[in-house]
Amino acid sequence: MNAPLEKRNRQTLLEKRKRQMRRATAIARTLVGVELALVALPLLVIVVWAFTDAWPWPDLWPQAFSARGIEQALSGRQNMGWDTLALSIGIAAACAVLTTAVAALACRALCHFQWRGRDVFQFATILPFIIPSTVFAMGIQVVFLQIGLARTVPGVILAHSIVALPYAIILMTDITRAAGTHREEAARSLGAGPWQMLRHVTIPQLLPGIVSSLSMCYIMSFSQYFLTLLVGGGRVQTFVLVLFPYLSGGDRTIACAYSLVFLVVTFAVFLIFELLLRRFGAREEGSLYG
Amino acid sequence: MQLALENIDLRLGGKDILRDVSFAVDDGRFVSVLGESGAGKSTTLKVIAGLLPQDSGRVLFDGTCVDDVPTHKRNTAIVFQDIRLFPNMDVRQNVAFPLKMRKVPRAERLATADRMLAAVQLEGFGNRRTYELSGGQQQRVAVARALAAKPDALLLDEPFSGLDEQLRAEMRQLVSRLHAEFGMTSLMVTHDADEALTMSDRIIYMSDGRVVQEGTPADLLLRPASDVVRAAFNDASSIEGRVEGGIFMSGKLCVSLADLAAYDETRAGDAALVGARANAPVEQVAPAIPDGPAVLVRVPDRTPFVHAL
Numbered sequence: 310m311n312a313p314l315e316k317r318n319r320q321t322l323l324e325k326r327k328r329q330m331r332r333a334t335a336i337a338r339t340l341v342g343v344e345l346a347l348v349a350l351p352l353l354v355i356v357v358w359a360f361t362d363a364w365p366w367p368d369l370w371p372q373a374f375s376a377r378g379i380e381q382a383l384s385g386r387q388n389m390g391w392d393t394l395a396l397s398i399g400i401a402a403a404c405a406v407l408t409t410a411v412a413a414l415a416c417r418a419l420c421h422f423q424w425r426g427r428d429v430f431q432f433a434t435i436l437p438f439i440i441p442s443t444v445f446a447m448g449i450q451v452v453f454l455q456i457g458l459a460r461t462v463p464g465v466i467l468a469h470s471i472v473a474l475p476y477a478i479i480l481m482t483d484i485t486r487a488a489g490t491h492r493e494e495a496a497r498s499l500g501a502g503p504w505q506m507l508r509h510v511t512i513p514q515l516l517p518g519i520v521s522s523l524s525m526c527y528i529m530s531f532s533q534y535f536l537t538l539l540v541g542g543g544r545v546q547t548f549v550l551v552l553f554p555y556l557s558g559g560d561r562t563i564a565c566a567y568s569l570v571f572l573v574v575t576f577a578v579f580l581i582f583e584l585l586l587r588r589f590g591a592r593e594e595g596s597l598y599g
Numbered sequence: 600m601q602l603a604l605e606n607i608d609l610r611l612g613g614k615d616i617l618r619d620v621s622f623a624v625d626d627g628r629f630v631s632v633l634g635e636s637g638a639g640k641s642t643t644l645k646v647i648a649g650l651l652p653q654d655s656g657r658v659l660f661d662g663t664c665v666d667d668v669p670t671h672k673r674n675t676a677i678v679f680q681d682i683r684l685f686p687n688m689d690v691r692q693n694v695a696f697p698l699k700m701r702k703v704p705r706a707e708r709l710a711t712a713d714r715m716l717a718a719v720q721l722e723g724f725g726n727r728r729t730y731e732l733s734g735g736q737q738q739r740v741a742v743a744r745a746l747a748a749k750p751d752a753l754l755l756d757e758p759f760s761g762l763d764e765q766l767r768a769e770m771r772q773l774v775s776r777l778h779a780e781f782g783m784t785s786l787m788v789t790h791d792a793d794e795a796l797t798m799s800d801r802i803i804y805m806s807d808g809r810v811v812q813e814g815t816p817a818d819l820l821l822r823p824a825s826d827v828v829r830a831a832f833n834d835a836s837s838i839e840g841r842v843e844g845g846i847f848m849s850g851k852l853c854v855s856l857a858d859l860a861a862y863d864e865t866r867a868g869d870a871a872l873v874g875a876r877a878n879a880p881v882e883q884v885a886p887a888i889p890d891g892p893a894v895l896v897r898v899p900d901r902t903p904f905v906h907a908l
Contacts, residue, residue: 423612495683497670498648499748500700505671509696513687 352572358565378566394574397531397548400462402578404469404530409522411470412477413515416485419478435475442472446539453540460542468540469530476529477522484518520582527578531571548574600661600751600784601626607646607656609639616642617653618808624752624801629778629785631795633831634805640788643805644754647786648675660751671700676745680757682737684729690716690740691725697748708747715743718777735766742774746781753778755787759794768901771798792831793898796820804828817894817906835898839908842893847905854895856888856905 358364362375383391418424419431437445449468450459458464488511496510512519534549541547548571555564603623609616617639624630632640645651647658649670657664665673676697684693691712692699698708713725719739729737738758745753758774759767775798778785789795795802796816804812804819804827812824820837823829840849847854892908 491679491681492683492685494645494650495677495679496685496696496700497650498675498677498754499697499744500671500674501696502669502671502700505700509699510685513685516687 355565355568355572358561359569361562361565375562378562379569381563382566382570393546393548393551394570396462396546398574398578400466400469400545400547401527401530403466404473405523405526407466408470408473408477408526409481409519412474412481412522413485413519415474415478416481420482420486421490434478437472438475442536445472446536449536450539459540460544462545465537465541465545465547466530468536469533470526472533472536473526473529476525480522480525481515481518484515488514516586520586524579524582528575531575601659602647602752602784602786603659603662604643604647605657605659607643607653607658609642609646609651609653611642611651616808617646620656620805620808620810622803622810622813624784624786626784627782628800629775629787629798630801630803631799632786632788632803632805633792633795634790634811635827636790638805639808640790640805641756644677644756644786644788647752648677648754649673674748674750675752675754676748676750677754677756678738678741678745678758680760682734682741682761684737684740684744686729688729689725690721690727690729690732693729693740694725694743694747696744701748711747712743715747716740718746718780719743719773735762735770738762738770739773742770742777746777750783753783753785755785757788757790760790767794774798793835793901796832796835796896796898797901797904804831815906815908816896817908820896821894821908835896837897838895840893840895841891842888842905842907843890845888847893847895849895854905859903859905 357371359378360374360376361371362373362377364371415430415434419427419434446468449471453459453464453468458467492510492514493506496506501509531547532549533547534553537545537547537550541550543550548567552564552567552571555561555567601623603621605621607617607620620639620643632643634640642651646653649658649665649668652666658666660673685696688696691709694712694715695708698711703711713722716722716725719742721736721739721743724732724736724740729740732740738761742758755774759770762770771794774787787795787798799816801814802812802816802819803810804824806827812819812828814822817837819828820832820835821839823832838849838852840847840852842848842856845856847856847859888905888907893905894908895903895905897903
């Protein structure tokens with residue numbers, strides 16, 4: 310009498326549990342869909358706007374398309390074309406390399422050595438987070454004017470590096486600590502000199518962190534507006550400086566064309582990072598080695 | 600190469616790690632540094648390799664002071680307990696690493712690497728990634744890598760501690776065999792008294808940063824200098840006697856050294872300590888022990904051995 314009842318109860322329970330799981334999956338999928346839409350839709354709008362000639366309100370679709378925006382973005386007229394792009398990429402790449410190198414050394418000092426004042430130094434590395442970048446820009450401009458770095462490309466690179474440094478240090482700290490000095494000791498005992506150790510053991514170990522840091526610093530420098538404007542004094546014209554007036558001035562077609570170029574260039578640079586990683590064998594079958 | 604430490608002192612973080620440590624390892628010998636953890640054994644190896652500079656005292660290689668020689672020029676090689684292979688290289692590149700550092704041409708160093716892999720019974724593993732290997736295989740790669748460096752002194756820092764018991768037994772045999780084959784001066788740090796007894800020509804017992812006793816396995820076993828040394832060898836037992844013409848004799852007990860070498864404790868069961876079977880295959884050549892006083896040592900689960908006094 311009781312047995313069939315129990316069985317039925319159990320089945321209802323199981324079905325209930327399955328329904329719950331299906332619902333959870335549906336919710337998860339919806340959330341992922343919303344997230345994708347939030348990222349993809351604005352990008353799509355930028356792409357459409359970049360090729361739009363006229364899009365009067367309240368139309369849902371542009372009335373006419375043209376390549377005017379892209380042409381201007383790449384034309385080289387008024388210092389806005391390939392030269393600007395090359396300068397921006399150069400500054401961002403130099404900033405990425407400089408910052409990552411400094412961060413790698415700082416992390417090494419913080420993680421592998423005991424010394425007086427280490428905690429103070431560690432705190433100092435994240436100070437640029439705490440100081441608002443406008444305040445920092447005002448201060449550094451005065452200093453750079455005094456030492457002759459204002460309105461120069463090296464000055465801009467240095468200013469960008471200072472802002473990017475805390476991010477680079479945070480990205481590199483954990484991997485530096487995890488890598489430790491054990492394998493370096495092994496390498497030295499097996500006959501590796503300091504440079505050989507750096508080349509064959511230390512850098513490969515830190516490579517995942519180095520690449521994250523390079524990417525982060527690159528994008529921070531490439532998209533830096535206010536600091537570049539102030540330190541560069543209008544003489545160092547980066548891509549963002551050229552883009553900004555169009556964003557605030559209302560020519561959306563040209564602004565979006567520049568944004569599109571910005572996106573494509575950034576993706577291209579990250580793709581190059583990825584290819585270099587594969588080239589050096591640091592990444593295999595899609596995952597970084599242990 | 601003869602290796603010697605003279606009055607080494609070392610303080611780290613306000614603590615005395617090594618106090619007046621002196622000993623010598625003769626050319627081609629296999630010597631163990633035995634002691635509890637924290638006795639300063641691994642630190643001693645690091646001082647020899649130059650990874651840690653001592654506060655005072657001298658490190659001598661063949662009578663020459665090497666205190667000014669940086670680690671990578673001392674031509675020692677360390678096998679670490681935690682293995683420390685390079686994950687960005689495959690197995691062959693790992694073994695060839697010390698040769699690459701010495702600028703040996705590529706073809707030659709890869710050929711040497713393959714020879715070393717064969718010596719540790721890992722033929723054909725050259726193209727594997729290190730993380731695809733088991734713990735025991737990884738440690739054998741580490742041994743091959745150290746051997747490829749053709750070190751004047753091979754330093755082994757608890758090389759078997761991370762392995763399970765059966766693997767440890769295999770690795771002990773392998774390392775003993777490789778030492779006999781390559782003949783380099785070897786210094787092994789261990790906290791396993793039986794391991795030190797069965798593998799070494801001499802044992803250095805360290806405690807609390809000092810050398811407590813140094814001597815042959817039989818010396819430490821029969822005449823421990825202090826209670827700590829006696830306690831370390833609790834499980835081992837020994838019989839004093841004489842060796843004459845390849846036979847160990849003590850009273851009515853007679854054991855052929857050749858039989859003893861072929862004796863396999865794991866197959867023997869409890870009954871036969873000395874009942875070396877006539878049919879047992881002689882896989883190993885019996886160690887040449889000169890006639891005279893000797894001691895027969897039995898360590899649980901290991902092949903018993905005879906040591907000259």
